[in-house]
Amino acid sequence: MTRTLLITGASGQLGRRVARAAAAARWRVTGTYLREPVEIPSVEWKRLDLQHRDDVDALVCATRPDAVVHTAFLLAGPGFWTINADGAAHVARATAEVGARLIHISSDSIFDGEHAPYSEADAPSPITPYGASKAAAETAVGALLPGAAIVRTSLIVDDDPLDNHSRMIMDIAAGRRSVALFTDEIRCPIAAADLAAAVIELIDLPYAGPLHVVGPDDVSRYELGTLVARRYALDPALLAASTLAESGLRRPADLRLDTGRARDLLRTPLRGVREFLSPIQPV
Ligand SMILES: NC(=O)c1ccc[n+]([C@@H]2O[C@H](COP(=O)([O-])OP(=O)(O)OC[C@H]3O[C@@H](n4cnc5c(N)ncnc54)[C@H](OP(=O)(O)O)[C@@H]3O)[C@@H](O)[C@H]2O)c1
Known part of the structure; x- marks a missing residue:
């Protein structure tokens, strides 16, 4: 039914x-x-x-x-x-x-x-x-x-359509935005x-x-930026690094989550961001 x-x-x-x-x-x-x-x-x-x-x-x-x-x-x-x-x-x-x-x-x-x-x-x-x-x-x-x-x-990272985080990186790399990415703000992105x-x-x-339910790789916002840039053949050197500590912003710094329970429970594979954002190979 x-x-x-x-x-x-x-x-x-x-x-x-x-x-x-x-x-x-x-x-x-x-x-x-x-x-x-x-x-x-x-x-x-x-x-x-x-x-x-x-x-x-x-x-x-x-x-x-x-x-x-x-x-x-x-x-x-x-x-x-x-x-x-x-x-x-x-x-x-x-x-x-x-x-x-x-x-x-x-x-x-x-x-x-x-x-x-x-x-x-x-x-x-x-x-x-x-x-x-x-x-x-x-x-x-x-x-x-x-x-x-x-x-x-x-x-949440996606390429169809592009998610907000990835879109921001593309904008920075294309010179449309000027934002420094934190090296001390840690997340576990998921596809x-x-x-x-x-x-x-x-x-x-x-x-x-x-x-x-998050991905197994923990990365800083800056590393996430470099992964997005490389995936779409943009130059990671165009991304500026900074720290949350220096910014004065009040935001959670390190949000690594333990996923042992989800891994025991679910058959769905949860890929790490370094895997699912690997560079797109030119055809
Ligand atoms: N995105 C992330 O990186 C992230 C990280 C951690 C957790 N989450 C959680 O994941 C969930 C989905 O996030 P997402 O990024 O996929 O969301 P999203 O792309 O921003 O979409 C939000 C959705 O909520 C709808 N919406 C907004 N205001 C509404 C209202 N007043 N009444 C009914 N619907 C309304 C929007 O409708 P319209 O677009 O049609 O206006 C849209 O469909 C959220 O619960 C969020 O807290 C997201």
């Missing part, structure tokens, strides 16, 4: 990857967007603003999904707390109401970056408004739907396709609670 998957934020970087992979795996897919949908064969599109609880309830009730993947969010700007924290609560409540499986996407930013590596047993310790909103979302999801899986991930496959695999596993 064909099963139905509802993906919030299916027009976003991860959401569209999940939508494509789910459609290929023969799910009936309903995807939500806020500004405009994107072209993905066989996906049914619905506009949704997470700030309106009644709209979330109505969509989930009408879709009657077997599973919900909640990716939609806002990094910063007006309404970000309502969208991230309250929106996740609306989705969890509505999903519980119809008895569906929920995969909630969270972030390494729920940690302070001072005590890496972090395991699923570590308590959230956010130091940014965004991190705090994602930690609040986790609390709401855990309380409203204890069976939900909460996937904590890191920088969007790997993360999407892991999320879909997780739907059918009886896993509840937080799960760290």
